[in-house]
Amino acid sequence: MREADVPTVQEIERDIFSTPWPRNAYYRELSSRNTAHYIVLRKDEEIVGYGGMWRMYDEAHVTTIGVRRDLQHHGYGRIIFAGLVQAAYDLGAKWVTLEVRTSNDLAMQMYEGFGFKVIGRRRGYYTDNGEDAIVMWSDSIFSPRFRSAFEANLERIATEVDGLRRDPPSTTTTR
Numbered sequence: 001m002r003e004a005d006v007p008t009v010q011e012i013e014r015d016i017f018s019t020p021w022p023r024n025a026y027y028r029e030l031s032s033r034n035t036a037h038y039i040v041l042r043k044d045e046e047i048v049g050y051g052g053m054w055r056m057y058d059e060a061h062v063t064t065i066g067v068r069r070d071l072q073h074h075g076y077g078r079i080i081f082a083g084l085v086q087a088a089y090d091l092g093a094k095w096v097t098l099e100v101r102t103s104n105d106l107a108m109q110m111y112e113g114f115g116f117k118v119i120g121r122r123r124g125y126y127t128d129n130g131e132d133a134i135v136m137w138s139d140s141i142f143s144p145r146f147r148s149a150f151e152a153n154l155e156r157i158a159t160e161v162d163g164l165r166r167d168p169p170s171t172t173t174t175r
């Protein structure tokens with residue numbers, strides 16, 4: 001993610017999250033290059049989604065992930081999340097954690113598909129509706145169990161991207 005991407009990221013975020021980050025938050029994150037890592041996924045030059053993480057010592061913490069509403073459930077979230085897990089390896093982290101709303105079953109399923117497990121609950125974590133957060137973590141990202149889940153996701157992404165390449169180019173842009 002570059003500074004020039006922030007307005008589009010914020011536009012997506014305002015549409016898909018009930019509590020979007022304050023206006024300057026992404027610019028601040030992007031200036032913290034040592035600890036923060038933010039990515040966007042593009043298709044045909046358009047940003048379809050984004051994600052971010054912080055690294056603190058051995059831990060990488062996923063701070064956000066989102067896919068444009070009209071493009072959700074097409075496999076893009078998996079690609080972005082795989083990018084974040086790869087970043088955790090590249091940044092020298094040993095494990096990855098994240099919080100997710102108790103009601104967000106689909107996101108939780110995605111994280112479980114990457115080998116994440118529920119390790120706790122933060123009561124009333126989300127200030128807009130007082131919803132609890134489920135805390136998930138990867139355990140060691142170097143364990144054979146986690147690595148094989150990651151590799152299975154990478155293989156699936158490779159197959160799906162191959163399928164996308166073979167699709168005829170889309171002529172419509174919907175928002």
Ligand SMILES: CC(C)(COP(=O)(O)OP(=O)(O)OC[C@H]1O[C@@H](n2cnc3c(N)ncnc32)[C@H](O)[C@@H]1OP(=O)(O)O)[C@@H](O)C(=O)NCCC(=O)NCCS
Nearest residue numbers: 016065066067072073074075076077078100106107109110
């Ligand atoms: C959560 C989110 C990032 C997932 O991205 P996505 O592109 O929609 O998800 P994908 O199509 O890549 O699917 C990945 C996995 O997510 C789960 N999932 C996604 N859509 C699903 C659906 N309609 N039904 C069931 N499971 C679904 C599944 O586990 C799926 O894996 P599978 O295909 O093996 O079943 C996206 O839906 C989103 O932006 N949601 C709103 C913001 C949000 O909730 N962010 C997460 C905050 S913790």
